[in-house]
Amino acid sequence: MTAEPHPHYEVVIGLEVHVHLKTESKLFSPAPVVYGQDPNHAVHSIDLGLPGVLPVLNRRAVELAIRAGLATHCEIHPRSVFSRKNYFYPDLPKGYQISQYEEPIATGGFVDVEIEGEEARRVRLTRIHIEEDAGKSIHDATVVGDDDTHVDLNRAGVPLVEIVSEPDMRSPAEAAAYLRTLRDILRAVDVSEADMEKGQFRCDANVSLRPKGTSELGTRTELKNLNSFRFVEAAIEAEIERQADVLDEGGQVVQCTMGFDPETQRVRVQRVKENADDYRYFDDPDLIPLELDPALIERIRASLPELPADRRRRFSETYGLSEYDARLLTASRPLADYFEEAARIQGNAKTVANWMLRDVLQTLKEREIEVGALALDPPGLAQLIGLVESGRLTAKSARELFQELARTGGDPETLMRERGLEAVSDAGLIERTVDEVLAAHPEAVETYRGGDQKVQNFLMGQVMKRTQGKANPAEVRRVLASKLSG
Ligand code: ADP
Ligand code: MG
Numbered sequence: 001m002t003a004e005p006h007p008h009y010e011v012v013i014g015l016e017v018h019v020h021l022k023t024e025s026k027l028f029s030p031a032p033v034v035y036g037q038d039p040n041h042a043v044h045s046i047d048l049g050l051p052g053v054l055p056v057l058n059r060r061a062v063e064l065a066i067r068a069g070l071a072t073h074c075e076i077h078p079r080s081v082f083s084r085k086n087y088f089y090p091d092l093p094k095g096y097q098i099s100q101y102e103e104p105i106a107t108g109g110f111v112d113v114e115i116e117g118e119e120a121r122r123v124r125l126t127r128i129h130i131e132e133d134a135g136k137s138i139h140d141a142t143v144v145g146d147d148d149t150h151v152d153l154n155r156a157g158v159p160l161v162e163i164v165s166e167p168d169m170r171s172p173a174e175a176a177a178y179l180r181t182l183r184d185i186l187r188a189v190d191v192s193e194a195d196m197e198k199g200q201f202r203c204d205a206n207v208s209l210r211p212k213g214t215s216e217l218g219t220r221t222e223l224k225n226l227n228s229f230r231f232v233e234a235a236i237e238a239e240i241e242r243q244a245d246v247l248d249e250g251g252q253v254v255q256c257t258m259g260f261d262p263e264t265q266r267v268r269v270q271r272v273k274e275n276a277d278d279y280r281y282f283d284d285p286d287l288i289p290l291e292l293d294p295a296l297i298e299r300i301r302a303s304l305p306e307l308p309a310d311r312r313r314r315f316s317e318t319y320g321l322s323e324y325d326a327r328l329l330t331a332s333r334p335l336a337d338y339f340e341e342a343a344r345i346q347g348n349a350k351t352v353a354n355w356m357l358r359d360v361l362q363t364l365k366e367r368e369i370e371v372g373a374l375a376l377d378p379p380g381l382a383q384l385i386g387l388v389e390s391g392r393l394t395a396k397s398a399r400e401l402f403q404e405l406a407r408t409g410g411d412p413e414t415l416m417r418e419r420g421l422e423a424v425s426d427a428g429l430i431e432r433t434v435d436e437v438l439a440a441h442p443e444a445v446e447t448y449r450g451g452d453q454k455v456q457n458f459l460m461g462q463v464m465k466r467t468q469g470k471a472n473p474a475e476v477r478r479v480l481a482s483k484l485s486g
Contacts, residue, residue: 009209009247011240012217013175014167017182019192020133020160020200021064027132027159028055028098035198039138039152047157049094054286057082061159062105062290064191065130066300068161069106071189071307072125072182076297080105080129082287086280090151091135099162101281104129105290111165111185112309113178116324123178124166133158136199155199161191167206167217172236176229179203184308188333196228203232207239209247218243219253223260223267235260238267311336319349325357335371338378346382348389355385359399363406375409376402384412391472397421423472427479430463430471434479437462448484456480 025032029046046053069076083101106128114120135153144150163182169175183194183201194201208220223239226232238260243253258267306314308330315326315336330336339356343349360381364371376384384402387393393401393416401415416422424430437459438445447455456477463476 008212009240009244010212010214011170011172011236012167012208012210012220013169013172013236014206014220015165015169015175015178016204016206017163017165017179018133018160018202018204019068019163019186019194020158020198021061021068022190022192023058023060023064023159025058026157027058027061027130029157031157033158034154035200037154039150039154042154043156047093047153049096055098055284057287057290058159061130062292063296063300064159065105065128065161066292066297067189067304068163068186068191069109069128070297070301070304071185071191072109072111072128072163074106074109074125074128076106076292077103078292078294078297079103080290080292082130082284082290083281084284085131087278089134089137090149091137091153091156093135093153093156097132097134098284098287099131100129103289111178111182113174113181114309115174115177116327121168121174123168126164126166128161128163130159130161132156133160167208167220172233172240175205175236176233179229179232181308188306188308188311189304199227202227205232205236205239207236207243208253209240209243219255221253221255222257224257224270226260231260231262234262234265235267238265242267305333308333319343319353321353325353328361329353329356332370338371338374341378342381342385345379346385348385351385351389352382355381355402359402360406363403374406376405377409380405380409380412387412387416391474392416392423393421394423394469394471394473396469397423421470424467424470427475429467430475430479433463433466433471434476434483437466438483445484456484459484 020033023033026044026047029044031042031044031047034042046055066076080100081103082098084096085099085101086096088095104127107126109125109128111123111125112120113123133155135151135156138144138150138152165178169178186192186194186201192200196202203226205223205226206220207223208218210216210218221239221243223235226235239258246253254272256272257270259270260267312323312326312330315321315329316323319326321329329339338360339352342356343352346352360371360374363374367373381402384393384398384405388395388398397416401412401419401421405412405415441459441462444455444459448459459480460473460476463480464471464473
Protein backbone atom coordinates (compact mmCIF):
# COMPACT_ATOMS: atom_id res chain seq x y z
CA MET A 1 0.00 0.00 0.00
CA THR A 2 2.40 2.69 1.15
CA ALA A 3 6.04 2.26 0.36
CA GLU A 4 7.73 0.58 3.25
CA PRO A 5 10.32 3.05 4.44
CA HIS A 6 12.73 0.44 5.76
CA PRO A 7 13.08 -2.58 3.53
CA HIS A 8 14.92 -4.68 6.12
CA TYR A 9 12.34 -4.33 8.92
CA GLU A 10 8.85 -5.69 9.13
CA VAL A 11 6.32 -3.38 10.80
CA VAL A 12 4.05 -4.92 13.45
CA ILE A 13 0.99 -3.04 14.70
CA GLY A 14 -1.70 -3.92 17.24
CA LEU A 15 -4.51 -1.50 18.08
CA GLU A 16 -6.56 -0.83 21.18
CA VAL A 17 -9.77 1.00 20.31
CA HIS A 18 -12.11 2.61 22.82
CA VAL A 19 -15.66 2.95 21.59
CA HIS A 20 -18.48 4.80 23.36
CA LEU A 21 -21.67 2.77 23.49
CA LYS A 22 -24.83 4.50 22.33
CA THR A 23 -26.71 4.68 25.63
CA GLU A 24 -28.84 7.38 27.24
CA SER A 25 -27.14 7.07 30.61
CA LYS A 26 -23.79 6.10 32.07
CA LEU A 27 -22.43 2.62 32.72
CA PHE A 28 -23.14 2.56 36.45
CA SER A 29 -25.12 5.75 37.17
CA PRO A 30 -28.29 7.48 35.94
CA ALA A 31 -26.34 10.58 34.77
CA PRO A 32 -27.00 11.28 31.07
CA VAL A 33 -24.39 10.78 28.36
CA VAL A 34 -23.89 14.20 26.75
CA TYR A 35 -21.47 15.78 24.29
CA GLY A 36 -20.39 19.40 24.04
CA GLN A 37 -22.36 20.59 27.08
CA ASP A 38 -21.30 22.76 29.99
CA PRO A 39 -18.61 20.99 32.00
CA ASN A 40 -19.55 19.02 35.11
CA HIS A 41 -23.31 19.17 34.50
CA ALA A 42 -23.79 15.48 33.76
CA VAL A 43 -22.25 13.92 36.83
CA HIS A 44 -23.81 11.69 39.49
CA SER A 45 -22.39 10.88 42.91
CA ILE A 46 -21.77 7.33 41.64
CA ASP A 47 -19.45 8.74 38.98
CA LEU A 48 -17.56 10.54 41.73
CA GLY A 49 -17.38 7.45 43.93
CA LEU A 50 -18.74 9.35 46.93
CA PRO A 51 -18.96 7.28 50.12
CA GLY A 52 -22.00 5.06 50.41
CA VAL A 53 -22.99 4.91 46.76
CA LEU A 54 -23.19 1.68 44.78
CA PRO A 55 -22.86 1.17 41.00
CA VAL A 56 -25.83 -0.25 39.09
CA LEU A 57 -24.94 -1.86 35.75
CA ASN A 58 -26.63 -0.39 32.65
CA ARG A 59 -28.39 -3.24 30.86
CA ARG A 60 -28.39 -1.47 27.50
CA ALA A 61 -24.60 -1.06 27.64
CA VAL A 62 -24.21 -4.80 28.14
CA GLU A 63 -26.50 -5.52 25.19
CA LEU A 64 -24.51 -3.17 22.99
CA ALA A 65 -21.23 -4.77 24.06
CA ILE A 66 -22.67 -8.15 23.09
CA ARG A 67 -23.71 -6.67 19.74
CA ALA A 68 -20.19 -5.36 19.18
CA GLY A 69 -18.79 -8.81 19.97
CA LEU A 70 -21.19 -10.66 17.69
CA ALA A 71 -20.65 -8.21 14.82
CA THR A 72 -16.92 -8.95 15.01
CA HIS A 73 -17.35 -12.75 15.25
CA CYS A 74 -16.28 -12.99 18.90
CA GLU A 75 -17.23 -15.65 21.37
CA ILE A 76 -19.53 -14.08 23.99
CA HIS A 77 -18.86 -15.39 27.46
CA PRO A 78 -21.87 -16.25 29.62
CA ARG A 79 -19.89 -15.03 32.62
CA SER A 80 -17.64 -12.00 32.89
CA VAL A 81 -16.26 -10.05 35.83
CA PHE A 82 -15.79 -6.35 36.58
CA SER A 83 -12.45 -5.37 38.08
CA ARG A 84 -10.95 -2.22 39.47
CA LYS A 85 -7.99 -0.74 37.66
CA ASN A 86 -6.35 1.50 40.24
CA TYR A 87 -4.45 4.63 39.33
CA PHE A 88 -4.33 8.25 40.37
CA TYR A 89 -5.24 11.00 37.97
CA PRO A 90 -7.28 14.18 38.47
CA ASP A 91 -9.91 13.11 35.93
CA LEU A 92 -10.52 9.86 37.85
CA PRO A 93 -12.10 10.94 41.13
CA LYS A 94 -12.79 7.41 42.40
CA GLY A 95 -9.09 6.52 42.17
CA TYR A 96 -9.98 3.48 40.07
CA GLN A 97 -11.63 2.71 36.78
CA ILE A 98 -14.16 -0.12 36.59
CA SER A 99 -13.15 -2.40 33.75
CA GLN A 100 -13.01 -6.08 32.89
CA TYR A 101 -9.64 -7.77 33.17
CA GLU A 102 -9.24 -11.51 33.57
CA GLU A 103 -12.73 -12.41 32.41
CA PRO A 104 -13.86 -10.09 29.62
CA ILE A 105 -17.27 -10.34 27.96
CA ALA A 106 -15.93 -11.37 24.53
CA THR A 107 -12.80 -12.89 23.01
CA GLY A 108 -11.40 -14.30 19.81
CA GLY A 109 -13.14 -12.45 16.99
CA PHE A 110 -11.82 -10.98 13.78
CA VAL A 111 -12.31 -8.16 11.30
CA ASP A 112 -11.69 -8.70 7.59
CA VAL A 113 -10.07 -5.60 6.20
CA GLU A 114 -10.57 -5.02 2.50
CA ILE A 115 -8.21 -2.60 0.82
CA GLU A 116 -9.18 -1.87 -2.74
CA GLY A 117 -7.32 -3.92 -5.28
CA GLU A 118 -5.75 -6.12 -2.61
CA GLU A 119 -6.73 -9.38 -1.01
CA ALA A 120 -8.69 -8.97 2.24
CA ARG A 121 -6.59 -9.27 5.40
CA ARG A 122 -7.93 -10.78 8.57
CA VAL A 123 -7.11 -8.92 11.78
CA ARG A 124 -7.78 -11.10 14.80
CA LEU A 125 -9.29 -9.64 17.94
CA THR A 126 -7.84 -10.63 21.27
CA ARG A 127 -10.73 -9.41 23.36
CA ILE A 128 -13.54 -6.96 23.88
CA HIS A 129 -14.23 -5.75 27.39
CA ILE A 130 -16.66 -3.30 28.94
CA GLU A 131 -15.36 -0.35 30.94
CA GLU A 132 -16.24 3.14 32.06
CA ASP A 133 -14.58 6.21 30.59
CA ALA A 134 -12.63 8.69 32.70
CA GLY A 135 -13.23 12.45 32.79
CA LYS A 136 -11.31 14.93 30.72
CA SER A 137 -8.46 17.23 31.75
CA ILE A 138 -8.54 20.50 29.86
CA HIS A 139 -5.17 22.19 29.39
CA ASP A 140 -6.23 24.39 26.48
CA ALA A 141 -4.96 27.91 27.23
CA THR A 142 -7.83 29.45 25.26
CA VAL A 143 -10.33 27.83 27.63
CA VAL A 144 -8.49 27.92 30.94
CA GLY A 145 -5.58 30.07 32.13
CA ASP A 146 -2.13 29.57 30.67
CA ASP A 147 -0.82 27.36 33.45
CA ASP A 148 -4.14 25.93 34.56
CA THR A 149 -5.76 22.58 34.04
CA HIS A 150 -9.48 22.14 34.53
CA VAL A 151 -11.31 18.87 34.93
CA ASP A 152 -14.61 18.06 33.20
CA LEU A 153 -16.32 14.97 34.56
CA ASN A 154 -19.22 14.79 32.09
CA ARG A 155 -17.38 11.92 30.42
CA ALA A 156 -16.61 10.08 33.66
CA GLY A 157 -18.56 6.83 33.67
CA VAL A 158 -19.62 6.89 30.00
CA PRO A 159 -19.96 3.27 28.86
CA LEU A 160 -17.43 1.97 26.38
CA VAL A 161 -15.98 -1.18 24.98
CA GLU A 162 -12.27 -1.58 24.47
CA ILE A 163 -11.52 -3.66 21.39
CA VAL A 164 -8.01 -5.11 21.45
CA SER A 165 -6.51 -6.51 18.26
CA GLU A 166 -3.74 -9.03 17.86
CA PRO A 167 -0.53 -7.54 16.42
CA ASP A 168 -1.72 -8.43 12.92
CA MET A 169 -1.30 -5.22 10.95
CA ARG A 170 1.77 -4.59 8.82
CA SER A 171 1.59 -0.97 7.69
CA PRO A 172 0.11 2.37 8.79
CA ALA A 173 -2.33 2.24 5.88
CA GLU A 174 -3.52 -1.18 6.98
CA ALA A 175 -4.04 0.11 10.52
CA ALA A 176 -6.13 2.99 9.20
CA ALA A 177 -8.14 0.63 6.96
CA TYR A 178 -8.80 -1.64 9.94
CA LEU A 179 -10.04 1.32 11.96
CA ARG A 180 -12.37 2.47 9.20
CA THR A 181 -13.74 -1.03 8.76
CA LEU A 182 -14.28 -1.42 12.49
CA ARG A 183 -16.00 1.96 12.72
CA ASP A 184 -18.30 1.10 9.81
CA ILE A 185 -19.25 -2.21 11.42
CA LEU A 186 -20.03 -0.59 14.78
CA ARG A 187 -22.12 2.08 13.12
CA ALA A 188 -23.94 -0.44 10.96
CA VAL A 189 -25.05 -2.46 13.98
CA ASP A 190 -25.97 0.69 15.96
CA VAL A 191 -23.50 0.10 18.75
CA SER A 192 -21.95 3.54 18.55
CA GLU A 193 -21.97 6.73 16.55
CA ALA A 194 -18.21 6.24 16.59
CA ASP A 195 -17.53 9.90 15.85
CA MET A 196 -13.80 10.45 16.34
CA GLU A 197 -14.22 14.19 16.77
CA LYS A 198 -16.58 13.67 19.69
CA GLY A 199 -14.14 11.23 21.27
CA GLN A 200 -16.53 8.34 20.75
CA PHE A 201 -13.93 6.31 18.86
CA ARG A 202 -10.35 6.57 20.14
CA CYS A 203 -7.31 4.59 19.29
CA ASP A 204 -3.98 3.66 20.88
CA ALA A 205 -1.47 2.12 18.50
CA ASN A 206 1.21 -0.38 19.54
CA VAL A 207 4.12 -0.45 17.13
CA SER A 208 7.25 -2.56 16.85
CA LEU A 209 9.75 -3.55 14.22
CA ARG A 210 11.51 -6.85 13.60
CA PRO A 211 14.02 -7.97 11.02
CA LYS A 212 12.26 -9.21 7.92
CA GLY A 213 11.85 -12.97 7.89
CA THR A 214 11.85 -13.36 11.68
CA SER A 215 8.78 -14.16 13.74
CA GLU A 216 9.64 -13.05 17.26
CA LEU A 217 7.97 -9.78 18.26
CA GLY A 218 10.20 -6.77 18.77
CA THR A 219 9.85 -4.36 21.69
CA ARG A 220 6.84 -2.12 21.16
CA THR A 221 5.89 1.38 22.08
CA GLU A 222 2.33 2.59 22.53
CA LEU A 223 1.06 5.75 20.83
CA LYS A 224 -1.76 7.25 22.86
CA ASN A 225 -4.98 8.98 21.93
CA LEU A 226 -4.76 9.36 18.20
CA ASN A 227 -7.92 11.28 17.42
CA SER A 228 -8.18 11.19 13.64
CA PHE A 229 -7.49 8.59 10.97
CA ARG A 230 -4.90 10.90 9.48
CA PHE A 231 -3.06 11.20 12.81
CA VAL A 232 -3.10 7.43 13.28
CA GLU A 233 -1.26 6.97 10.01
CA ALA A 234 1.09 9.91 10.51
CA ALA A 235 1.95 8.94 14.09
CA ILE A 236 2.68 5.31 13.22
CA GLU A 237 4.73 6.46 10.24
CA ALA A 238 6.79 8.77 12.46
CA GLU A 239 7.25 6.07 15.09
CA ILE A 240 8.44 3.54 12.49
CA GLU A 241 11.07 6.06 11.35
CA ARG A 242 12.17 6.68 14.92
CA GLN A 243 12.46 3.00 15.85
CA ALA A 244 14.27 2.17 12.62
CA ASP A 245 16.82 4.89 13.35
CA VAL A 246 17.36 3.50 16.86
CA LEU A 247 17.83 -0.04 15.53
CA ASP A 248 20.02 1.07 12.62
CA GLU A 249 22.36 2.69 15.10
CA GLY A 250 22.59 -0.58 17.02
CA GLY A 251 20.39 0.65 19.86
CA GLN A 252 17.36 -0.92 21.50
CA VAL A 253 13.78 0.29 21.51
CA VAL A 254 12.60 1.05 25.03
CA GLN A 255 9.02 0.08 25.82
CA CYS A 256 7.15 3.27 26.61
CA THR A 257 4.04 5.32 26.06
CA MET A 258 4.30 8.07 23.48
CA GLY A 259 2.29 11.05 22.34
CA PHE A 260 1.97 12.44 18.84
CA ASP A 261 2.16 16.16 18.16
CA PRO A 262 0.18 16.89 14.99
CA GLU A 263 1.83 20.31 14.63
CA THR A 264 5.35 18.96 14.35
CA GLN A 265 4.29 15.50 13.12
CA ARG A 266 6.68 14.07 15.71
CA VAL A 267 6.28 11.55 18.50
CA ARG A 268 7.70 11.99 21.96
CA VAL A 269 7.97 9.86 25.06
CA GLN A 270 5.30 10.50 27.70
CA ARG A 271 6.20 7.90 30.25
CA VAL A 272 8.09 4.67 30.53
CA LYS A 273 5.59 1.87 30.23
CA GLU A 274 3.68 0.74 33.29
CA ASN A 275 2.91 -2.92 33.88
CA ALA A 276 -0.43 -4.48 34.66
CA ASP A 277 0.95 -4.99 38.20
CA ASP A 278 1.07 -1.25 38.69
CA TYR A 279 -2.71 -1.11 38.43
CA ARG A 280 -3.34 -3.56 41.28
CA TYR A 281 -6.31 -5.05 39.48
CA PHE A 282 -8.86 -6.84 41.66
CA ASP A 283 -12.49 -7.89 41.26
CA ASP A 284 -14.82 -5.03 42.16
CA PRO A 285 -16.53 -6.02 45.42
CA ASP A 286 -19.47 -3.73 44.61
CA LEU A 287 -20.43 -5.69 41.49
CA ILE A 288 -21.43 -9.31 41.16
CA PRO A 289 -20.16 -11.26 38.12
CA LEU A 290 -22.13 -10.57 34.97
CA GLU A 291 -24.10 -13.70 34.08
CA LEU A 292 -25.73 -13.66 30.67
CA ASP A 293 -28.79 -15.63 29.68
CA PRO A 294 -27.81 -17.55 26.50
CA ALA A 295 -31.27 -16.69 25.13
CA LEU A 296 -30.38 -12.99 25.32
CA ILE A 297 -27.22 -13.57 23.28
CA GLU A 298 -29.21 -15.46 20.66
CA ARG A 299 -31.88 -12.75 20.53
CA ILE A 300 -29.22 -10.15 19.88
CA ARG A 301 -27.56 -12.35 17.25
CA ALA A 302 -30.88 -12.70 15.44
CA SER A 303 -31.43 -8.92 15.53
CA LEU A 304 -28.14 -8.00 13.84
CA PRO A 305 -28.55 -6.32 10.46
CA GLU A 306 -26.49 -7.24 7.44
CA LEU A 307 -22.84 -6.29 7.96
CA PRO A 308 -21.19 -3.77 5.60
CA ALA A 309 -18.95 -6.30 3.80
CA ASP A 310 -21.89 -8.63 3.18
CA ARG A 311 -24.01 -5.80 1.90
CA ARG A 312 -21.25 -4.65 -0.44
CA ARG A 313 -20.91 -8.14 -1.86
CA ARG A 314 -24.68 -8.45 -2.29
CA PHE A 315 -24.85 -5.05 -4.03
CA SER A 316 -22.24 -6.09 -6.60
CA GLU A 317 -23.90 -9.42 -7.20
CA THR A 318 -27.58 -8.46 -7.33
CA TYR A 319 -27.31 -5.05 -8.92
CA GLY A 320 -24.37 -5.77 -11.20
CA LEU A 321 -22.28 -2.97 -9.68
CA SER A 322 -18.50 -2.79 -9.78
CA GLU A 323 -16.70 -3.31 -6.48
CA TYR A 324 -15.92 0.39 -6.48
CA ASP A 325 -19.53 1.49 -7.04
CA ALA A 326 -20.83 -1.00 -4.47
CA ARG A 327 -18.39 0.47 -1.98
CA LEU A 328 -19.62 4.00 -2.70
CA LEU A 329 -23.27 3.03 -2.29
CA THR A 330 -22.66 1.19 0.98
CA ALA A 331 -20.46 3.91 2.48
CA SER A 332 -23.12 4.43 5.12
CA ARG A 333 -26.19 2.50 6.07
CA PRO A 334 -28.62 5.40 5.43
CA LEU A 335 -27.19 5.83 1.93
CA ALA A 336 -27.46 2.13 1.11
CA ASP A 337 -30.99 2.03 2.55
CA TYR A 338 -31.96 5.05 0.45
CA PHE A 339 -30.71 3.37 -2.70
CA GLU A 340 -32.40 0.07 -1.98
CA GLU A 341 -35.75 1.68 -1.25
CA ALA A 342 -35.65 3.77 -4.43
CA ALA A 343 -34.53 0.75 -6.47
CA ARG A 344 -37.31 -1.42 -5.05
CA ILE A 345 -39.99 1.16 -5.89
CA GLN A 346 -38.55 2.10 -9.27
CA GLY A 347 -37.78 -1.43 -10.43
CA ASN A 348 -34.73 -0.61 -12.54
CA ALA A 349 -31.93 -0.88 -9.99
CA LYS A 350 -29.16 -0.21 -12.46
CA THR A 351 -30.66 3.13 -13.50
CA VAL A 352 -31.31 4.11 -9.90
CA ALA A 353 -27.69 3.20 -9.06
CA ASN A 354 -26.48 5.51 -11.83
CA TRP A 355 -28.57 8.35 -10.45
CA MET A 356 -27.22 7.68 -6.97
CA LEU A 357 -23.60 7.53 -8.07
CA ARG A 358 -23.82 10.67 -10.15
CA ASP A 359 -26.49 13.13 -9.02
CA VAL A 360 -27.14 12.09 -5.43
CA LEU A 361 -23.52 11.63 -4.35
CA GLN A 362 -22.45 14.80 -6.14
CA THR A 363 -25.13 16.82 -4.39
CA LEU A 364 -24.25 15.36 -1.00
CA LYS A 365 -20.64 16.22 -1.57
CA GLU A 366 -21.30 19.74 -2.81
CA ARG A 367 -23.63 20.58 0.02
CA GLU A 368 -21.62 18.61 2.60
CA ILE A 369 -24.71 16.85 3.90
CA GLU A 370 -25.78 13.29 4.68
CA VAL A 371 -28.42 11.54 2.63
CA GLY A 372 -30.97 12.03 5.42
CA ALA A 373 -30.85 15.78 4.78
CA LEU A 374 -31.98 15.47 1.16
CA ALA A 375 -35.48 16.93 0.74
CA LEU A 376 -36.19 14.33 -1.96
CA ASP A 377 -37.06 10.96 -0.44
CA PRO A 378 -36.50 7.56 -2.12
CA PRO A 379 -40.07 7.32 -3.51
CA GLY A 380 -39.57 10.80 -4.98
CA LEU A 381 -36.34 9.81 -6.68
CA ALA A 382 -38.01 6.67 -8.02
CA GLN A 383 -40.84 8.79 -9.43
CA LEU A 384 -38.45 11.24 -11.05
CA ILE A 385 -36.56 8.42 -12.74
CA GLY A 386 -39.88 6.91 -13.81
CA LEU A 387 -40.76 10.14 -15.63
CA VAL A 388 -37.55 9.83 -17.65
CA GLU A 389 -38.11 6.17 -18.39
CA SER A 390 -41.60 6.83 -19.70
CA GLY A 391 -40.32 9.58 -21.98
CA ARG A 392 -42.22 12.38 -20.25
CA LEU A 393 -39.05 14.09 -19.05
CA THR A 394 -35.71 14.32 -20.78
CA ALA A 395 -32.65 13.23 -18.82
CA LYS A 396 -31.36 16.77 -18.95
CA SER A 397 -34.54 18.31 -17.53
CA ALA A 398 -34.69 15.55 -14.91
CA ARG A 399 -31.24 16.45 -13.65
CA GLU A 400 -32.30 20.09 -13.33
CA LEU A 401 -35.44 19.09 -11.51
CA PHE A 402 -33.43 16.85 -9.21
CA GLN A 403 -31.35 19.79 -8.02
CA GLU A 404 -34.48 21.66 -7.04
CA LEU A 405 -36.24 18.66 -5.51
CA ALA A 406 -33.14 17.80 -3.47
CA ARG A 407 -33.34 21.24 -1.88
CA THR A 408 -37.02 21.90 -1.51
CA GLY A 409 -38.72 18.55 -1.87
CA GLY A 410 -42.16 18.26 -3.40
CA ASP A 411 -43.79 16.05 -5.98
CA PRO A 412 -41.65 15.49 -9.10
CA GLU A 413 -44.58 15.31 -11.51
CA THR A 414 -46.23 18.48 -10.18
CA LEU A 415 -42.96 20.37 -10.26
CA MET A 416 -42.28 19.16 -13.81
CA ARG A 417 -45.60 20.66 -14.92
CA GLU A 418 -45.09 23.88 -12.98
CA ARG A 419 -41.71 24.38 -14.57
CA GLY A 420 -43.07 23.55 -18.03
CA LEU A 421 -40.51 20.79 -18.43
CA GLU A 422 -42.76 18.00 -19.62
CA ALA A 423 -41.17 16.45 -22.68
CA VAL A 424 -42.84 17.12 -25.98
CA SER A 425 -43.99 13.85 -27.46
CA ASP A 426 -46.44 15.67 -29.68
CA ALA A 427 -45.74 13.88 -32.96
CA GLY A 428 -46.92 16.81 -35.07
CA LEU A 429 -44.64 19.35 -33.39
CA ILE A 430 -41.62 17.06 -33.53
CA GLU A 431 -42.19 16.36 -37.23
CA ARG A 432 -42.59 20.04 -38.05
CA THR A 433 -39.42 20.92 -36.15
CA VAL A 434 -37.46 18.14 -37.87
CA ASP A 435 -38.66 19.43 -41.24
CA GLU A 436 -37.57 22.96 -40.34
CA VAL A 437 -34.14 21.80 -39.26
CA LEU A 438 -33.60 19.70 -42.37
CA ALA A 439 -34.66 22.65 -44.55
CA ALA A 440 -32.28 24.98 -42.70
CA HIS A 441 -29.28 22.65 -43.08
CA PRO A 442 -29.27 21.16 -46.56
CA GLU A 443 -25.47 20.70 -46.44
CA ALA A 444 -25.82 18.45 -43.38
CA VAL A 445 -28.44 16.38 -45.13
CA GLU A 446 -26.05 16.04 -48.09
CA THR A 447 -23.25 14.90 -45.81
CA TYR A 448 -25.52 12.32 -44.21
CA ARG A 449 -26.66 10.93 -47.52
CA GLY A 450 -23.02 10.90 -48.60
CA GLY A 451 -22.44 8.25 -45.94
CA ASP A 452 -21.32 10.25 -42.89
CA GLN A 453 -24.02 9.37 -40.40
CA LYS A 454 -22.35 11.14 -37.50
CA VAL A 455 -23.93 14.37 -38.70
CA GLN A 456 -27.22 13.05 -37.35
CA ASN A 457 -26.08 14.08 -33.87
CA PHE A 458 -25.72 17.66 -35.07
CA LEU A 459 -29.23 17.64 -36.53
CA MET A 460 -30.57 16.06 -33.38
CA GLY A 461 -28.99 18.88 -31.37
CA GLN A 462 -30.66 21.46 -33.58
CA VAL A 463 -34.08 19.92 -33.03
CA MET A 464 -33.53 19.79 -29.26
CA LYS A 465 -32.47 23.43 -29.32
CA ARG A 466 -35.57 24.54 -31.16
CA THR A 467 -37.76 22.68 -28.66
CA GLN A 468 -35.80 24.06 -25.68
CA GLY A 469 -34.58 20.58 -24.84
CA LYS A 470 -38.05 19.32 -24.14
CA ALA A 471 -38.62 17.04 -27.10
CA ASN A 472 -38.57 13.36 -26.29
CA PRO A 473 -35.10 12.41 -27.62
CA ALA A 474 -36.07 8.88 -28.64
CA GLU A 475 -38.95 10.22 -30.64
CA VAL A 476 -36.79 12.86 -32.34
CA ARG A 477 -34.18 10.27 -33.26
CA ARG A 478 -36.83 8.04 -34.78
CA VAL A 479 -38.39 10.82 -36.87
CA LEU A 480 -34.98 12.12 -37.99
CA ALA A 481 -33.79 8.69 -39.08
CA SER A 482 -36.90 8.00 -41.06
CA LYS A 483 -36.81 11.41 -42.82
CA LEU A 484 -33.12 11.21 -43.62
CA SER A 485 -33.32 7.76 -45.12
CA GLY A 486 -36.58 8.59 -46.87
P1 ADP B 1 -1.40 -3.41 27.40
O1 ADP B 1 -2.82 -3.64 27.76
O2 ADP B 1 -0.48 -3.33 28.53
O3 ADP B 1 -1.23 -2.25 26.47
P2 ADP B 1 -1.46 -5.87 25.78
O4 ADP B 1 -0.58 -7.06 25.89
O5 ADP B 1 -2.88 -6.06 26.13
O6 ADP B 1 -0.83 -4.70 26.62
O7 ADP B 1 -1.34 -5.38 24.28
C1 ADP B 1 -1.99 -4.30 23.82
C2 ADP B 1 -1.87 -4.22 22.32
O8 ADP B 1 -0.51 -4.24 21.91
C3 ADP B 1 -2.55 -5.33 21.56
O9 ADP B 1 -3.28 -4.73 20.52
C4 ADP B 1 -1.41 -6.14 20.98
O10 ADP B 1 -1.74 -6.70 19.75
C5 ADP B 1 -0.34 -5.10 20.82
N1 ADP B 1 1.02 -5.63 20.88
C6 ADP B 1 1.54 -6.43 21.84
N2 ADP B 1 2.85 -6.67 21.58
C7 ADP B 1 3.16 -6.00 20.43
C8 ADP B 1 4.35 -5.85 19.66
N3 ADP B 1 5.49 -6.42 20.02
N4 ADP B 1 4.29 -5.08 18.56
C9 ADP B 1 3.15 -4.48 18.19
N5 ADP B 1 2.01 -4.59 18.87
C10 ADP B 1 2.00 -5.34 19.99
MG1 MG C 1 -2.46 -0.64 26.22
